[in-house]
Amino acid sequence: MFDESRLSTCLKKLGADSTAGIFARLSDAYGEAGRFYHDTTHIEECLTHLSEHVELAGCAAEVEAAIWFHDAVYDTKAADNEEQSADWASEYLLSVSVEAEAVSRIHSMIIATKTHVAETLDQKLMLDIDLGILG
Numbered sequence: 001m002f003d004e005s006r007l008s009t010c011l012k013k014l015g016a017d018s019t020a021g022i023f024a025r026l027s028d029a030y031g032e033a034g035r036f037y038h039d040t041t042h043i044e045e046c047l048t049h050l051s052e053h054v055e056l057a058g059c060a061a062e063v064e065a066a067i068w069f070h071d072a073v074y075d076t077k078a079a080d081n082e083e084q085s086a087d088w089a090s091e092y093l094l095s096v097s098v099e100a101e102a103v104s105r106i107h108s109m110i111i112a113t114k115t116h117v118a119e120t121l122d123q124k125l126m127l128d129i130d131l132g133i134l135g
Contacts, residue, residue: 001043001044001047001048001051002027002030002040002043002044002047003023004023006047007019007022007023007026007068008023010061010064010065010068011065011093011096011098013061014061014062014065014093014098014099014102015097015098015099015102016093016096016097016098017096017097018096019096022092026068026069026072027040029072029073029074030043030071030072032074034076035074038071038074042071042133043067043068043071045132045133046067046070046129046130046132047064047067049128049129049132050063050064050067050125050129053125053128053129056121056125057121057122057125058120058121058122059102059105059122062102062105062106062109062122063109063122063125063126063129065089065093065106066089066106066109066110066126067126067129067130068089069085069086069088069089069092069106069110070082070085070086070109070110070113070126070130071085071113072085072088072089073085073088081114082110082111082113082114083111083114085110086106086107086108086110086111087107089103089106089107089110090103090104090106090107093106105120105122108120108123109122109123109126112126112127113126113127113130116131
């Protein structure tokens with residue numbers, strides 16, 4: 001599930017005009033030494049949960065993009081990993097011409113993984129998926 005083709009398909013559904021290089025960057029990030037849980041296995045599990053419950057998503061591609069980026073920045077000493085991950089997602093998605101409104105929703109879903117406060121159905125789905133291992 002953690003593969004370039006799946007990520008590319010997701011980003012194209014969002015209107016991205018290019019996906020070159022982002023899979024390698026995310027793969028490198030999730031493969032960094034010192035990650036106990038926030039790694040490629042976690043992203044694969046989240047993508048599986050989304051596939052199993054995709055009918056609950058208002059915009060499945062936005063939820064999927066949030067999954068791909070939500071733990072991309074991981075520093076055990078930092079208190080702003082989610083903000084950095086959300087900002088990385090926003091900067092990247094805007095740079096490949098994804099609409100600003102979609103980017104804002106994706107950013108909010110990633111931030112919700114820090115606060116565990118959801119305001120929309122897609123944010124609630126994102127939190128349920130992210131915390132699915134606890135269920």
